Amino acid sequence: MNYKKKCHPERSRGTGFTLVELLTVLFIIGALVGILIPALNTVRRIAKEAKQKAQLTTIEMALEAFKNDYGDYPPSDWWAPPPASTGPQDYCGAQKLSEALVGWDLRGFHPDSDFRATGRNDKGVYIYDPDNAVFLDQRKGPYLELATANIYRLGASGRGMLDGLFDYSTLGTTCPLAPNTYVLCDVFGVKPVYTAGVSRPVKAGAPILYYRANTSSKNLDAAAYENRIYNFRDNYPILTLRRLADWNKAFQFRMMHRLEDFQQFYEYIRDPKVSGRAWPYRPDSYILISAGADGLYGTSDDIRNFGN
Numbered sequence: 001m002n003y004k005k006k007c008h009p010e011r012s013r014g015t016g017f018t019l020v021e022l023l024t025v026l027f028i029i030g031a032l033v034g035i036l037i038p039a040l041n042t043v044r045r046i047a048k049e050a051k052q053k054a055q056l057t058t059i060e061m062a063l064e065a066f067k068n069d070y071g072d073y074p075p076s077d078w079w080a081p082p083p084a085s086t087g088p089q090d091y092c093g094a095q096k097l098s099e100a101l102v103g104w105d106l107r108g109f110h111p112d113s114d115f116r117a118t119g120r121n122d123k124g125v126y127i128y129d130p131d132n133a134v135f136l137d138q139r140k141g142p143y144l145e146l147a148t149a150n151i152y153r154l155g156a157s158g159r160g161m162l163d164g165l166f167d168y169s170t171l172g173t174t175c176p177l178a179p180n181t182y183v184l185c186d187v188f189g190v191k192p193v194y195t196a197g198v199s200r201p202v203k204a205g206a207p208i209l210y211y212r213a214n215t216s217s218k219n220l221d222a223a224a225y226e227n228r229i230y231n232f233r234d235n236y237p238i239l240t241l242r243r244l245a246d247w248n249k250a251f252q253f254r255m256m257h258r259l260e261d262f263q264q265f266y267e268y269i270r271d272p273k274v275s276g277r278a279w280p281y282r283p284d285s286y287i288l289i290s291a292g293a294d295g296l297y298g299t300s301d302d303i304r305n306f307g308n
Contacts, residue, residue, distance in 0.1 A: 045293060051187045052303040055150065056288050059184065059208070060305060062101045062143035063286065066109070069140055073286050074100035075115055076212040076234040077226070089178050091117040093234040095154070097210035098182045101143045102151060104128045106182065108139035117178035150186065152193055152204045155179020163194045165204060177237050183207040186290035186303070206291040209235045211269075213283055220266050220278040229283050232265040239297065268298055269306070281306035 017025070067073050076093030096115045103109050104119045105128050114121040119128035127135055144151075153164040154177055164179065189203025217229045225231045269280045269287060281287060282305070292301035 048187060048293060049303060052290050052292075055187055056208075056290065056303065056305045058144065059097075059101070059288060065143050066100050066141075070111065073212050074210075076210050076286070077231065078233050078236055079116065089117040090237045091115060091178065091181065092237045093210040093212070094183045094207040094238050095177070095181045097208065098151060098184050101141065101184070102146060102149065102182070103139060103142060104181070105130060106142065106146060106151065107136065108141040109143075110135060110139050112138075117181055144184075150184055150205065151182050152185050153179070154181055154183060165191060165193065165207070183238070186292075188291070188293050188295065190295055206295055206297075207238050209238065209289040209297065210286060211235065211289075212286045213280075215284055220270065220280055225262065228266075229280050230266075230269060230287065232262040264298065271307075 063073055074096050076096055078090065078092040080090050095117070099113065099115060100109055104113070107128075107130065110127045112121050112125070112127050116122070118126075120126045126132075129135055142149075154166055155164045165183070165185070166177075166179075185207055186205035188205045190206065191204045192201035193204040194201050211230050211234050213229050214227070214231070215229075217227055220228050220230070222228045225233055266278065266280075271279050271281045288305040289297060290303040291297045292299065292303055294301055
């Protein structure tokens with residue numbers, strides 16, 4: 001009898017956690033989450049950067065194949081139409097890179113191209129006519145796999161203005177670039193874009209900037225920019241566009257002003273290991289620039305094919 005009386009209180013005691021114990025567990029879980037989330041973000045960032053470096057390597061391989069076929073890398077100079085022409089027809093480095101590697105209309109590059117926004121050469125011949133079997137037979141490439149090359153149209157059109165990078169309806173006359181041309185974009189998706197035959201949008205990144213070196217030049221400080229090893233104006237039209245087409249409105253696309261300032265651009269591409277007169281990285285070929293995760297060109301998270 002005494003044994004039962006002694007055991008009865010023990011059997012009736014509650015088995016749940018006390019408030020102090022619950023708070024302690026919650027504190028430990030919160031501390032672990034606080035440690036894990038930054039670590040996971042770091043892993044994601046490193047993975048994205050590795051993917052971007054791999055994309056630039058693929059582009060470099062494609063450019064080497066182009067050079068093997070045509071004897072040189074594609075031009076990157078900013079071509080503007082004559083003053084008497086109408087419509088947005090400027091054509092710059094990022095667009096020319098895309099044309100060289102996949103073609104003006106994504107069907108391959110034509111050797112008679114003069115790299116014009118209209119798909120015609122300087123003789124007025126529409127060499128990218130998709131209905132001309134002769135022109136199609138003369139094309140080379142594409143040098144990049146279209147399914148994985150991150151290629152997007154510049155101008156938005158169609159349902160919801162969602163099939164291109166920039167909503168030209170909000171830019172008015174401030175946008176000089178031809179909307180029906182394409183650019184290669186980086187892997188840091190910031191903009192939902194619809195593509196033909198796909199019901200759900202994909203996230204497009206910022207355009208890859210392309211600058212070809214002027215190998216006949218030996219300096220970065222010639223009075224005329226076109227006489228320097230690299231011309232900061234080659235991608236200027238891309239850098240002046242700051243609005244992307246969103247679902248229902250245009251929002252600010254964070255394009256950096258720094259590369260529009262030519263002095264900062266030349267400091268940005270300068271190789272610090274070379275003493276004396278300013279000297280750029282890769283003076284005998286070309287440079288490629290991704291804006292990185294922040295969407296800003298000229299910042300420390302840029303992914304490039306030069307420097308560290």
